Amino acid sequence: MTAPFTTLNDFRGLLAAAPRADQVAVDGAAARNGQLTKPPGALGRLEDLALWLAGWQGTDRPRIVAPQIVIFAGNHGICAQGVSAFPAEVTAQMVGNFQGGGAAINQLAKACGARLDVVPLDLDTPTQDFTQGPAMTEAEVVAALAAGWDAVDPATDLLVVGEMGIGNTTSAAAIAHALYGGSPAAWTGRGTGVDDAGLARKTDVVARGLGANPAAGTDALQALRCLGGREVAAMAGAIARARVDGIPVILDGFICCAAAATLAAAVPGALDHAVAGHQSAEAAHATLLDRLGKPPLLQLGLRLGEGSGAALAISIVKAAAACHSDMATFAEAAVSAG
Numbered sequence: 459m460t461a462p463f464t465t466l467n468d469f470r471g472l473l474a475a476a477p478r479a480d481q482v483a484v485d486g487a488a489a490r491n492g493q494l495t496k497p498p499g500a501l502g503r504l505e506d507l508a509l510w511l512a513g514w515q516g517t518d519r520p521r522i523v524a525p526q527i528v529i530f531a532g533n534h535g536i537c538a539q540g541v542s543a544f545p546a547e548v549t550a551q552m553v554g555n556f557q558g559g560g561a562a563i564n565q566l567a568k569a570c571g572a573r574l575d576v577v578p579l580d581l582d583t584p585t586q587d588f589t590q591g592p593a594m595t596e597a598e599v600v601a602a603l604a605a606g607w608d609a610v611d612p613a614t615d616l617l618v619v620g621e622m623g624i625g626n627t628t629s630a631a632a633i634a635h636a637l638y639g640g641s642p643a644a645w646t647g648r649g650t651g652v653d654d655a656g657l658a659r660k661t662d663v664v665a666r667g668l669g670a671n672p673a674a675g676t677d678a679l680q681a682l683r684c685l686g687g688r689e690v691a692a693m694a695g696a697i698a699r700a701r702v703d704g705i706p707v708i709l710d711g712f713i714c715c716a717a718a719a720t721l722a723a724a725v726p727g728a729l730d731h732a733v734a735g736h737q738s739a740e741a742a743h744a745t746l747l748d749r750l751g752k753p754p755l756l757q758l759g760l761r762l763g764e765g766s767g768a769a770l771a772i773s774i775v776k777a778a779a780a781c782h783s784d785m786a787t788f789a790e791a792a793v794s795a796g
């Protein structure tokens with residue numbers, strides 16, 4: 459498909475017009491949940507997940523049979539300022555590793571039975587350094603949103619978006635700072651492992667980013683354009699496509715959630731189809747999840763990106779659907795209800 463928008467305003471309009479979850483299916487799933495052979499509430503958050511899936515799949519018996527993971531990769535102009543523990547060429551090298559099957563996400567995708575797609579975005583043309591002005595033009599950010607939109611398989615029933623982009627924790631911190639305010643230091647963490655001097659440089663870059671891009675402080679999609687990267691915008695485009703098509707999404711770490719946050723700030727309800735897969739060890743991810751109102755399913759100390767934490771959570775969401783849809787009811791199993 460070719461994405462049905464050519465401007466940020468078109469994109470915002472599509473997202474604002476997206477249908478809501480199917481309440482009849484949710485009510486049907488809640489009724490079924492009450493008849494399953496377990497004490498009420500005994501499956502904890504698995505029960506919430508099943509009802510959430512029911513609403514987006516439009517059935518009281520949701521199933522996950524075709525999960526898709528898409529990894530977007532982009533390069534960042536701000537890398538020249540020494541904001542990462544790794545050199546920018548690692549982004550393209552890791553794309554080769556994903557394509558060769560050697561990265562963590564290849565194993566995690568295999569382990570949960572998900573299709574994995576890798577989408578490199580103009581790696582030879584990093585975004586502009588956002589301390590000097592906008593990272594992307596409107597045409598560039600729209601192209602990245604469209605790449606994300608087009609990468610979603612409309613037949614998938616559960617989507618994970620992940621990223622690879624040296625420097626992108628700085629971009630994500632700058633976006634969070636623009637959307638939510640607070641001090642630049644509160645949003646800035648160590649990413650791939652910068653030392654104290656690197657952390658101080660990053661914090662300064664985050665502060666100067668908003669200073670150089672006042673539009674980012676007044677409009678969430680401008681924050682994405684001015685402070686984001688191509689892979690960040692592509693994740694936003696894919697999450698938005700899933701919202702419009704009613705496909706449930708599991709959010710990954712700090713960068714994925716910063717991309718998602720631009721949608722939530724632009725259009726209320728834009729993330730109703732999304733749950734948080736995990737809480738990353740990146741310092742500000744907990745705060746960002748709190749702002750999004752999304753409690754994480756897992757907290758394993760991961761800080762990898764690549765969709766890794768969300769990929770692990772696919773198994774949990776699959777399990778929630780299987781229990782809900784395939785368990786026996788008290789009547790079917792001839793078990794006495796309480």
Ligand SMILES: O=C(O)c1ccc[n+]([C@@H]2O[C@H](COP(=O)([O-])O)[C@@H](O)[C@H]2O)c1
Pocket residue numbers: 541542543544621622623624625626627628648649650651652710711712713714738739740743760761762763764
């Ligand atoms: O997902 C996260 O929360 C996360 C936290 C720290 C680092 N990363 C990954 O590390 C890269 C960005 O780190 P950095 O230090 O280059 O900004 C990028 O490729 C991300 O996938 C990802």
Ligand SMILES: Cc1cc2nc[nH]c2cc1C
Pocket residue numbers: 544548552621622623650762763764
């Ligand atoms: C090796 C490496 C792998 C990654 N995967 C996601 N971000 C990454 C950053 C680095 C440095």
